[in-house]
Amino acid sequence: MGLIEKLVSLVFGSGRNVIVETAEVFRENTEADARRRTDERAQALEQFATEFGVRERGRFDRIMDGMNRLPRPALAMGTLGLFIAAMADPVWFAARMQGVALVPEPLWWLLGVVVSFYFGARHQFKGQEFQRSIASTLARTPQVMANLNTLEGVTADFATAADRPAIMSAETDPNAALDEWRRGRRA
Template sequence: MGWLRTIFGAVFGGGRNVIAETAEVFRPNAEAADQRAADAQGAALRQMAAEFGSVQGPWGRFVDGLNRLPRPAMAFGCIFLFGSAMHDPVWFAERMQGLALVPEPLWALMGAIVAFYFGARELHKFRGSSMQKEAARIIAQAPDVARNVATLRALRHDTPGAADPGSDADAALAATREAENPAIEDWRRE
């Protein structure tokens, strides 16, 4: 019986369990792993409570309010653009003609800023020659845009001569012909 006591003493003696210690090399101790995860989560919660749990002053509340503005501002801005396109198409078309002059790399930069703001991790490579090509395209397009804006402004209701029928004689006669209007007839009688 002495030899069994010697073997068991070597394996389990001295407060150690050689089999369990050997097994933990290949598979982590589940109880210890859970304890480490709980400690890490508790530390993260304590850090967040220290950062966000304190009462903020007026400046902190102001900055938090500013941080919450971009998303609703972008959403309401898009809704405003749809409404303005229906309300005043000429005004809207003038603004869109101006946007035609924005270079492609600037659109890419704006898209990246918005994408990063909303959490996307998208980067666009910028090639040195693309800016020169884009600048040449914009310079070539600028006279067309200026002509389009002038044409659009001529269509405004408050522009002198906007209702000019030009060389269309039928339209000129129809515009000068007096039509029957009961309200005007009543007013003339009074």
């Protein structure tokens, strides 16, 4: 017994498992890898939540956001208005377009740059806002999963509670047909 005990304590003694430790030299521990990946994801979500956190918006920010929403609808409605004006009063429209034809080419380039930068900056701002909303949604995922698990537990409790009266009534209510069937099965 002493030799076997010494051999077992050599391999598995003092809370160590030499076989597992040796195997982990050649193959990564899957459970530890999953734990590391989960920690990494949680840290990334936490970083996103702090980076893209929703800040309190003041009156000025709300006014500027409202002003930033005006140019695109104004451009679209203005273009439709030009088509309507061309059909309603072609002479008036032609006179206005003669004025536009006199605009020098560098001014058209400048207008193109301003509009491009405006819409490009707006696109970038909205893209960052979208990333913020995704980060906050992902940060709420663990709480949502916990709520779903709680709801599933409550649903299971209701299902077992709903089955109880039927089971109780089957045991306590005499059923002549069932009793006769049971007697026939025993015979």
